[in-house]
Amino acid sequence: xxxxxxxxxxxxxxxxxxSSAAFATGLALRGFKTVVIDFDVGLRNLDLVMGxxxxxxxxxxxxxxxxxxxxxxxxxxxRIENLYILPTSQTRxxxxxxxxxxxxxxxxxxxxxxxxxxxxxxxxxRGALMSLYFADHAIIVTNPExxxxxxxxxxxxxxxSRSRRAEQGLEPVTQQLLLTRYDPERVExxxxxxxxxxxxxxxxxxxxVIPESQAVLRASNVGMPVILDEVSNAGLAYxxxxxxxxxxxxxxxxxxxxxxxxxxxxLRRSA
Amino acid sequence: xxxxxxxRAAPRAxxxxxxxxxxxxxxxxxxxxxxxxxxPMLQQELLxxxxxxxxxxxxxxxxxxxxGGDCSTLEVNIELPAREQAKAxxxxxxxxxxxxxxxxxxxxxxxxxxxxxxAKKRI
Ligand SMILES: Nc1ncnc2c1ncn2[C@@H]1O[C@H](COP(=O)(O)OP(=O)(O)O)[C@@H](O)[C@H]1O
Ligand SMILES: [Mg+2]
Numbered sequence: 001x002x003x004x005x006x007x008x009x010x011x012x013x014x015x016x017x018x019s020s021a022a023f024a025t026g027l028a029l030r031g032f033k034t035v036v037i038d039f040d041v042g043l044r045n046l047d048l049v050m051g052x053x054x055x056x057x058x059x060x061x062x063x064x065x066x067x068x069x070x071x072x073x074x075x076x077x078x079r080i081e082n083l084y085i086l087p088t089s090q091t092r093x094x095x096x097x098x099x100x101x102x103x104x105x106x107x108x109x110x111x112x113x114x115x116x117x118x119x120x121x122x123x124x125x126r127g128a129l130m131s132l133y134f135a136d137h138a139i140i141v142t143n144p145e146x147x148x149x150x151x152x153x154x155x156x157x158x159x160x161s162r163s164r165r166a167e168q169g170l171e172p173v174t175q176q177l178l179l180t181r182y183d184p185e186r187v188e189x190x191x192x193x194x195x196x197x198x199x200x201x202x203x204x205x206x207x208x209v210i211p212e213s214q215a216v217l218r219a220s221n222v223g224m225p226v227i228l229d230e231v232s233n234a235g236l237a238y239x240x241x242x243x244x245x246x247x248x249x250x251x252x253x254x255x256x257x258x259x260x261x262x263x264x265x266x267l268r269r270s271a
Numbered sequence: 272x273x274x275x276x277x278x279r280a281a282p283r284a285x286x287x288x289x290x291x292x293x294x295x296x297x298x299x300x301x302x303x304x305x306x307x308x309x310x311p312m313l314q315q316e317l318l319x320x321x322x323x324x325x326x327x328x329x330x331x332x333x334x335x336x337x338x339g340g341d342c343s344t345l346e347v348n349i350e351l352p353a354r355e356q357a358k359a360x361x362x363x364x365x366x367x368x369x370x371x372x373x374x375x376x377x378x379x380x381x382x383x384x385x386x387x388x389x390a391k392k393r394i
Contacts, residue, residue: 145289153297153300154300157301193286197289197290201297
């Protein structure tokens, strides 16, 4: 039986897809057979971030509709053993995501994979609801910014009331916070919410803090999950977060401004 | 002082304000999640009661809510007609600006000042 994880946030553009790609890759790197599914029907992007956009033939919706077999739609990552991507459709809309259809696909994947990671679309409509409905665990992706924090709280409410676990009165979906695009320098200036502020407001455990980093754009430019950029702060922070997710005790890095000598500045620029 | 200076005046405060605002609004949202949104119903019922005694114009009812940390205030403003006559006059002439609907009137492209401003921009 696999564990189903949803990467969710309510708000768009906070880093769900970036984090899904990084996390799935990190889990696979540690030897877990992992599949990452794009639930953003109509706005397919995970394939680009994962660098497999040219290999998409069939997609998640084709499988739901019985137009293709699951193994025809699954794309095996070329770089990393154990990592698979299930892309979504660009032409259909979110109504194609029926609960029965999604359940069928997840059940089939369950037989084969250790982790199923669902990359949620923004909002709290069908796409987002379907991506979280079957989850065992939720990673709440939040930016240190008022609307993102508020939307995250909304999503926590939805997880606690409208997920399968909530509806069937099972153990609740476990929840962890992934605070992304964190800028310690702005935090120090008092211009950005602190980690502790967000934790106090959302009251869920902290999985990781991903710093604002130019490496993220560079990585998506070339279709490489940023966790593979082992010299970037963001890559290292994702790696730590995956370790924590698996139960390792890892201290948080990149939460205070780095001392910037001329030398390290130059290094950072080239990193 | 320009608006930019205003924002720069107290840089330390903005994150603190963000936190305080979030704490207040979210405390209310969490509490309200369980029950249905009662405000529309409350408004309707209040109006029904008042309408039993006075003739009121539905457009002149204002419901305001201010969610505070310790207490919230609900303000219901209902404009009562001074005389029945006044109300009749306001609704009788369709050519006149309907009172209480100034926004819609100002947006109308035709006529006086608004139309001129639009023309100037185009030149
Ligand atoms: N840690 C980060 N530092 C800098 N940019 C980031 C970071 N995380 C995400 N981004 C950028 O934010 C944008 C939105 O990210 P994405 O993962 O697509 O968000 P979502 O899936 O939540 O809509 C992208 O342009 C991405 O490159
Ligand atoms: Mg996305």
